[in-house]
Structure formats: C-alpha cells, structure tokens
Amino acid sequence: MSSETAVSVRCTVNGEVVQRIVEARMLLSDFLRHELGLTGTHVGCEHGVCGACTVIVDGSSIRACLMFAAQVDDAEIETIESLAKDGALSPLQQAFHDQHGLQCGFCTPGILMSMTACLREPAPDREKLLETLGGHICRCTGYVGIKRAVDQVLDGADSVDRSTVEGAS
Amino acid sequence: MKPAQFDYVRPQSAAEAVRALAESDDCKVLAGGQSLVPLMNFRLAQPPLLVDINRLTELAGITEVDGALRIGAMTRTRRLETSALVTERIPVLAAAAHWVGHVQIRNRGTVGGSIAHGDPSAELPAMCVLLDAEMILVSSGGTRAVSAGDFFEGFLTTVVEPDELLTEVHIPIPAAGAVWGFSEYAQRAGDFALAGVGCVVDRHAGTAGLVAFGPSERPMRCPSAEEILRVDGLSLDRVSDVADAATADVVAATEAVDAEAVHRVATVRAMARKAVEQAVRMTGEQR
Ligand SMILES: Cc1cc2nc3c(=O)[nH]c(=O)nc-3n(C[C@H](O)[C@H](O)[C@H](O)COP(=O)(O)OP(=O)(O)OC[C@H]3O[C@@H](n4cnc5c(N)ncnc54)[C@H](O)[C@@H]3O)c2cc1C
Numbered sequence: 001m002s003s004e005t006a007v008s009v010r011c012t013v014n015g016e017v018v019q020r021i022v023e024a025r026m027l028l029s030d031f032l033r034h035e036l037g038l039t040g041t042h043v044g045c046e047h048g049v050c051g052a053c054t055v056i057v058d059g060s061s062i063r064a065c066l067m068f069a070a071q072v073d074d075a076e077i078e079t080i081e082s083l084a085k086d087g088a089l090s091p092l093q094q095a096f097h098d099q100h101g102l103q104c105g106f107c108t109p110g111i112l113m114s115m116t117a118c119l120r121e122p123a124p125d126r127e128k129l130l131e132t133l134g135g136h137i138c139r140c141t142g143y144v145g146i147k148r149a150v151d152q153v154l155d156g157a158d159s160v161d162r163s164t165v166e167g168a169s
Numbered sequence: 170m171k172p173a174q175f176d177y178v179r180p181q182s183a184a185e186a187v188r189a190l191a192e193s194d195d196c197k198v199l200a201g202g203q204s205l206v207p208l209m210n211f212r213l214a215q216p217p218l219l220v221d222i223n224r225l226t227e228l229a230g231i232t233e234v235d236g237a238l239r240i241g242a243m244t245r246t247r248r249l250e251t252s253a254l255v256t257e258r259i260p261v262l263a264a265a266a267h268w269v270g271h272v273q274i275r276n277r278g279t280v281g282g283s284i285a286h287g288d289p290s291a292e293l294p295a296m297c298v299l300l301d302a303e304m305i306l307v308s309s310g311g312t313r314a315v316s317a318g319d320f321f322e323g324f325l326t327t328v329v330e331p332d333e334l335l336t337e338v339h340i341p342i343p344a345a346g347a348v349w350g351f352s353e354y355a356q357r358a359g360d361f362a363l364a365g366v367g368c369v370v371d372r373h374a375g376t377a378g379l380v381a382f383g384p385s386e387r388p389m390r391c392p393s394a395e396e397i398l399r400v401d402g403l404s405l406d407r408v409s410d411v412a413d414a415a416t417a418d419v420v421a422a423t424e425a426v427d428a429e430a431v432h433r434v435a436t437v438r439a440m441a442r443k444a445v446e447q448a449v450r451m452t453g454e455q456r
Pocket residue numbers: 047048049197198199200201202203204205206207242268269270271274277278279280281282283284285286288290291292293329333334335336359360361362
C-alpha cells in the first residue's frame with residue numbers, strides 16, 4: 001500500500017458519475033465548487049460550525065468542509081442543485097420561498113440539504129427538523145421564516161396565506 | 170483556510186492500517202475528521218501522512234458480549250445515539266451521545282475519534298470514565314487494553330501512541346435496575362459543554378458513579394459525591410449535598426483561578442443537581 005498526494009476519485013454527484021484526479025488535501029466543498037462548478041454549496045467558516053457547506057453523502061447530511069474529496073470515492077453525493085426537478089422547486093424549497101425562509105440566501109443551501117435528509121427519515125417532525133436547524137447559522141432571518149417553512153412543509157400545504165402573517169405586506 | 174499538503178492512504182483492513190502506522194513515524198489516523206480536519210484547515214495540525222480508516226467496516230458496530238457493549242471505534246456518534254441496543258442497555262450513553270455537536274457532526278464523527286481526541290469538554294470520554302470503559306489499542310507490537318481511568322492523561326492527551334490504532338471500546342452494562350442522569354450546559358446548542366455531569370446509581374448493589382467534565386483537564390469522577398449517593402442512597406433531600414460534594418471534588422482537583430474556570434465549576438453544581446434529580450425521579454420519588 002503506497003501513500004499518494006494525488007488521488008483518483010470516482011463518485012456520483014446528483015445522479016451523474018464523475019471522475020477526477022484530485023490533490024489529497026482538496027476539501028469536498030472545494031471539489032464541488034471548483035472542480036464541478038456546483039457553486040450552490042457555500043463555504044462560510046471551513047471548520048464545521050456554520051453549516052453553509054452541508055451536503056448529503058450516502059444519505060446523511062455532513063459538512064463538506066470537513067471531508068476530503070479523496071474520501072468520497074464510490075460515494076453518492078447530493079447537493080442543492082439536485083433539489084429542484086425540471087425547474088419545479090421541492091416542497092421544502094417552495095415552503096422557504098413562500099414563508100420568507102431566506103433573505104441573503106447564504107445559509108440556505110446547507111439548511112435545505114440538512115432538512116431534506118431529515119425529511120427522508122422515518123416520522124420526521126417539527127422537533128427533529130428544528131434540531132437539524134440547530135446545526136446552521138443564519139445571520140439574516142432570525143429563523144422566524146425558516147420555522148414557518150418547517151411548519152408548512154410538515155402540514156403539507158403547498159403554500160400558506162402570508163397575509164395572515166404578522167408584518168407581511 | 171485550506172489544509173497543508175499531505176500524503177493519503179486508505180487501508181482496507183485494520184491490519185493494513187496498523188502496518189501503515191508502523192511504517193511512518195509522522196502520521197495521523199483520519200476517522201470522522203470532525204476534530205482533525207478543522208485543526209488541519211487552521212493549519213494547527215499539518216500531518217505529512219493521513220491514514221484514512223473510514224473503509225474499515227470491521228471497526229464499526231455495537232455488540233453485546235459478556236455483560237458489556239463492544240463498540241467499534243468507527244461507529245458513528247449518530248449510530249450510538251440512535252442504537253436500540255445502547256438505549257436499552259446503557260441509556261445514559263445514548264443520552265450523552267445526543268449532546269455531541271450537531272446531528273451533521275454526529276453523522277460523521279466517530280466514537281473512537283472522540284475518545285482518542287480526549288477533549289476535556291467532550292461527552293463520550295466522560296461516559297467512558299463514568300462507566301469504567303476499557304479501550305483496546307492495537308499496534309504492530311501487539312494489543313493492549315487500557316481502563317478509562319488511565320486512558321485520559323490531560324488536555325487533548327491520551328495514552329494512544331502514534332503507531333497505535335484504537336479499535337474498540339468495551340463498556341460494562343450497568344445493572345438493569347440502575348438509575349441514571351445526564352445534564353450539561355453549553356453556551357449555544359451543539360457547542361462543547363461548559364460543564365456537564367453524568368451519574369449512574371445501582372441501589373441494590375449499593376454502587377454509585379458520578380462524573381464531571383468541562384472544568385478539569387480530563388473528565389473526573391467525584392468520590393465524595395459518589396459516597397453520599399452510595400451511603401445515603403438517592404433522595405431529593407440530598408440532591409444539594411451531592412451537588413456541593415461534586416463541586417468540592419472538582420475544586421480540589423483543579424485550579425479555578427480565572428473567571429471562566431469559576432464559571433465552569435459553578436456550572437458543575439447546577440448540572441449535578443439536574444443529573445441527580447433526574448436519577449431520583451427514575452426511582453419514582455416525586456415531590
Ligand atoms: C461544530 C462542531 C461541534 C462539535 N461539538 C462537539 C461536542 O459538543 N462534543 C464533542 O464531544 N465533540 C464535538 N465535536 C467534535 C466531534 O465530536 C468529533 O467527531 C470528535 O471529537 C472526533 O471524532 P472524529 O471521528 O471526527 O475523529 P477525527 O477528527 O478523525 O480524529 C480526532 C483525533 O483522534 C485520532 N483518532 C481518530 N480515530 C482514531 C483511532 N481509531 N485510533 C487512534 N487515533 C484515532 C485522530 O488521529 C485525531 O488526532 C464537534 C465538532 C464540530 C465540528
């Protein structure tokens with residue numbers, strides 16, 4: 001077994017097989033952004049705290065800034081670019097849109113990927129989704145719109161009448 | 170920031186990993202990467218070689234053998250937290266695992282990584298000390314078992330030698346009727362604890378354990394708090410005394426000289442109250 005500075009990676013990203021030779025030190029977040037051009041995965045802190053870089057690897061939400069690209073050889077990765085199908089937002093994305101779940105949008109891709117993974121688990125509920133949200137920092141919304149989006153996606157309503165929401169115009 | 174350059178190997182078996190560790194005199198094991206990669210991104214750690222043990226499925230899993238749970242080093246923290254076996258046999262361990270970082274961190278971080286890292290504010294090392302766990306370390310020179318009391322040496326320092334692989338943790342299962350409590354306080358959800366306390370009391374056998382973590386450079390058992398629990402048993406009337414004793418134990422073992430240290434010690438008292446109250450409620454005593 002020999003060690004290498006450059007490593008061959010073959011993985012599935014949003015359903016497509018990709019293959020690259022990468023430096024061992026390349027972070028998964030940089031691999032997605034710079035090698036694959038998937039810039040929807042955001043990079044905030046690069047030490048696991050902010051959650052902006054969160055993607056789904058083999059079904060689990062993880063920090064892309066704390067994994068090396070070399071480690072996703074054979075893995076299946078889902079990024080924010082996979083959520084909308086043929087231009088139609090996922091119910092979770094739609095809920096964020098309807099409920100003002102984002103302002104600048106920097107934190108949003110990470111939150112959506114964490115919550116997408118959470119919603120696939122058996123019996124997702126408000127508590128679990130809010131716990132998942134605890135792994136993300138949003139500097140804009142005060143989380144109020146995000147929590148309303150959680151309620152909307154759990155209630156299954158396509159959209160909630162925002163005129164009933166205090167402060168909405 | 171970005172990590173410095175390094176070489177990378179991905180062994181397919183524990184034996185291969187141990188060989189890789191023996192061959193290099195300057196390498197690091199990469200488990201979940203949730204502590205090591207931040208350090209590398211900050212360039213506080215610049216290991217020339219990483220031995221990635223994520224392919225060692227033989228090291229992931231939880232089994233019950235001879236009255237103990239054997240937990241493979243590569244078991245993800247999330248698995249520990251959600252395992253039905255752990256929840257049934259050692260519920261305090263599952264409860265503590267829930268407090269490790271955020272779910273996204275627990276999805277990736279491992280039991281072995283947390284224990285080998287030895288952060289004084291970490292939950293799993295504290296549980297090892299509370300539950301008298303035994304760590305199994307393998308190197309090309311052989312295998313040794315180290316008890317939790319000897320394993321954690323100080324701030325981010327354990328007995329694990331650079332050429333050793335932590336493969337398993339053995340945690341004795343408390344008696345079925347034992348009651349327990351766990352409580353911690355962190356400044357923000359998911360942060361490392363300022364301080365925390367865990368306890369297990371077996372009233373039939375007359376044994377009690379209480380661990381405090383956060384203020385001292387490694388998790389510590391609190392003998393005088395344990396003595397009260399053991400001799401007087403558990404009761405709501407004695408909760409304050411137990412919390413005071415735990416605080417005194419921590420003060421005796423640490424030098425709480427600055428404001429933060431004093432704050433941590435004060436937090437131990439509050440957390441001890443909560444943890445012991447939780448254990449008392451499990452006995453059915455109400456007020
Ligand atoms: C935002 C954030 C919040 C966090 N909050 C908490 C928290 O509240 N509580 C907490 O306890 N932790 C917390 N952590 C740390 C997390 O629990 C880590 O997963 C854990 O400390 C290390 O486990 P790992 O598998 O990721 O190990 P790694 O980061 O891969 O390794 C850590 C160290 O252990 C060594 N090592 C790992 N496995 C082995 C092995 N099998 N044999 C020998 N050496 C080994 C490595 O070489 C390295 O030195 C947090 C992390 C982040 C990013």
